[in-house]
Amino acid sequence: MIIGVPKEIKNKENRVAAIPATVAEFVNKGHKVYVENNAGLGSGFSDEDYKQAGAIIADCETVYKSAEMIYKVKEIFPQEYKYLRENLILFTYIHSNAHLEQTQALLESKVIGIAYEDVEDKNGRFPLLKPMSELAGKGSFLAALHYGQSVHGGKGILFNRICGVETPTVTIIGCGESGMGAAELAASFGNNVKILDVNKEVMNESKSKLPSNVEFLYSNRTNLLKCLKETDVLINCILWNKTRKDHLVYKEDLKLMKGGAIIIDVACDDNGAIETSHSTSHDDPIYYEEGILHYCVDNIPSAFSRTASISLANATLPYAMEIANKGCEKALIDNKYLLKGLTCYRGKLTLAETAIKHNLELTLYDEIIKDFK
Ligand SMILES: NC(=O)c1ccc[n+]([C@@H]2O[C@H](COP(=O)([O-])OP(=O)(O)OC[C@H]3O[C@@H](n4cnc5c(N)ncnc54)[C@H](O)[C@@H]3O)[C@@H](O)[C@H]2O)c1
Incomplete structure (x- = not known):
């Protein structure tokens, strides 16, 4: 198969989908890989590194036009719509429910879109979200370290255990991949860490992986309000159901927080679990509501681009x-977990959540694959 790796064009997106070692794996299996000029530069990989791995370096148009499968990181932007064509396989984060215009472009062009974020594993978890969530969680604690400093707008708190100084409290809501990443760093810095979750099984599992300065609490309004009053940093790591209209932390609740406390919202859903959150960028990462600093950057892993690219x-x-070796249709038939990632197939929308949200016609996966030869 011919695989194309374009340079990401989203602002401050420094990741690349394939690192040179990935290219070498494809080439060893007899595939051809086109990599756009400077695609890996933001992650510290030069065109020369890719050439040595066996890639063909080309301009953006050549990459898109030559490829049977476009392998990238972020969704497709309007400047890239012109490259979409029937049967082109697109393997990337798509987030079709958040980007209606893009979804329409994918449907009109009849590409085959497989979204990283919806590929599942046998436990119903999301293996292609996991590595980025871990980095986002770790990055969220590092953001707290940064914005806790008075020179960066904070109260001047070092989130660390210092002799003779009260140990800071870090509260994390959500004990999943990003919550665990945040907790691992916050705890290793010696902070008092509190994690709230609604899933007792997950909390029990996590307890054995984290040190004793991490306390696990059931996530309910009483515990949350108590934590809000005591915490120096609140880190939101919930996977929030996008159809929910309520919040966990309301604007009014911010008045309970200590002066100079910080909210780091990894989930960063607009008007989501934290009512006052709206997503921000690395260029303009913070804002204040009720005197509380909010950090809601929606692509935290991009700040750790090399680590993120390798991990992704x-x-x-x-x-x-699997797609390259077997062809897309065979891979989708053979691998039901990959099939979960199918967003659109030759003009048909297959992702229920997007169809429901935007009132679009849905075609079930089973309908699609029954016509595969
Ligand atoms: N900002 C970024 O750069 C970035 C990067 C990666 C992921 N994310 C986002 O971070 C969010 C979390 O991702 P994840 O992979 O850690 O999810 P996850 O599914 O691994 O974990 C979510 C956890 O939230 C818990 N939860 C659900 N409802 C809760 C409640 N009411 N109170 C407390 N806990 C509750 C769940 O039980 C689960 O343990 C997602 O929205 C994801 O898109 C953001």
Whole structure:
């Protein structure tokens, strides 16, 4: 198969879908890989590194026009719509429910879109979200370290255990991949860490992985309000149901927080679990509501682009390789977990959540694959 790796064009998106080692794996299996000029530069990989791995370096148009499968990181932007065509396989984060215009472009062009974020594993978890969530969680604690400093707008708190100084409290809502990433760093810095979740099984599992300065609490309004009053940092790591209209932390609740406390919202859903959150960018990452600093950057892993690219490429390669080796249809039939990622197939929308949200016609996966030869 011919695989194309474009340079990401989203502002401050420094990740790349395939690192040179990924290219070498494809080439070893007899595939051809086009990599756009400077695609890996933001992650510290030069065109020369890719050439040595066996890639063909080309301009953006050549990459898109030559490829049977476009292998990238972020969704497709309007400048890229012109490259979409029938049967082109698109393997990337798509987030079709959040980007209606893009979804329409994918449907009109009849591409085959497989979204990283919807690929599942046998436990119903999301293996292609996991590596980025871990980094986002770790990055969220690092953001707290940064914005806690008085020179960066904070109260001047070092989130660390210092002799003779009261140990800071870090509260994390959500004990999933990003919550665990945040907790691992916050705890290793010696802070008093509190994690709230609604899933007792997950909390029990996590307890054995984290040190004793991490306390696990059931997530209910009473515990949350108590934590809000005591915490120096609140880190939101919930996977929030986008159809919910309520919140966990209301604007009014911010008045309970200590002066100079910080909210780091990893989930960063607009008007989501935290009513006052709206997503921000690395260019303009923070804002204040009720005197509380909010950090809601929606692509935290991009700040750790090299680590993120390597980690993401390691996670996506087995699926991309299966598509390349077998062809898209056979790979989708053989691998029901990959099939979960199918967003659109030759003009038909297959992702229920997007169809429901935007009132679009849905075609079930089973309908689609029954016509595969
Ligand atoms: N900002 C970024 O750069 C970035 C990067 C990666 C992921 N994310 C986002 O972060 C969010 C979390 O991702 P994840 O992979 O950690 O999710 P996850 O599914 O691994 O974990 C979510 C956790 O939230 C818990 N939860 C659900 N309702 C809760 C409640 N009411 N109170 C407390 N806990 C509750 C769940 O039980 C689960 O343990 C997602 O929205 C994801 O899109 C953001």
